[in-house]
Amino acid sequence: MPGITLKLSGVSNPSLSRRLADELTTLTCSLLDKKPGQxxxxxxxVAHDEWFIDRRSLTEWGKNSFRLEVTITDETNTRLQKAAYHRAAFELLSSVIGNVHPHSNVHLIDCGAAAYGYGGLTQEYRYQHDGGPEARTAGA
Structure with a gap:
């Protein structure tokens, strides 16, 4: 059940937001084996004048930037999956946004299953009551 937060430099753009929401959902579900419905x-x-890197605004740098944070349940993805996701997400956002500052970044945040969840239930509770990993691979 990833929670994806993307901060982009610039002004609100509903068309770009919809495109990136779709592409990030597809990428996250594909590379990190997550479910789109969750x-x-x-x-x-964030305005270019309000985003700073090394004490200079993006306006001064003449660049765009992004910060992608993806929360996932700890121990549900391997290091190789996470590394592949970092590369692919950076490439996707860089190509769509263009002219990005090299300090634009991607953060995968591993959250403990007992502290992370949705609908009032933790992921640990779901794991314990839905039959563990076998149930997940069977579509539970």
């Missing part, structure tokens, strides 16, 4: 995406825009 994937949440929030996109926020």
């Amino acid at each position: 994937t949440m995406v929030m996109i926020q825009y």
Whole structure:
């Protein structure tokens, strides 16, 4: 059940937001083996004059930037999956946004199953009551 938060430099753009919500959901579900129906995406825009890297605004840099944070349940993905996701997400966002500052970044945040969940239930509770990993691979 990934929670995806994307911060983009610039002004609100509903068309771009919809495109990126779709593409990030597809990428996240594909590379991290998650379910689209349990994937949440929030996109926020920050003005170039209010985004700073090394004490200079993006306006001064003449660049765009993004910060992608994806929360996932700890121990549900391998290091190789996470590395592949980092590369692919950076490439996707860089190509769509263009002219990105090299310090634009991707963060995968591993959350403990007992502290992370949705609908009032933790992921640990779901794991314990849905039959563990066998139930998940069977479509539970």
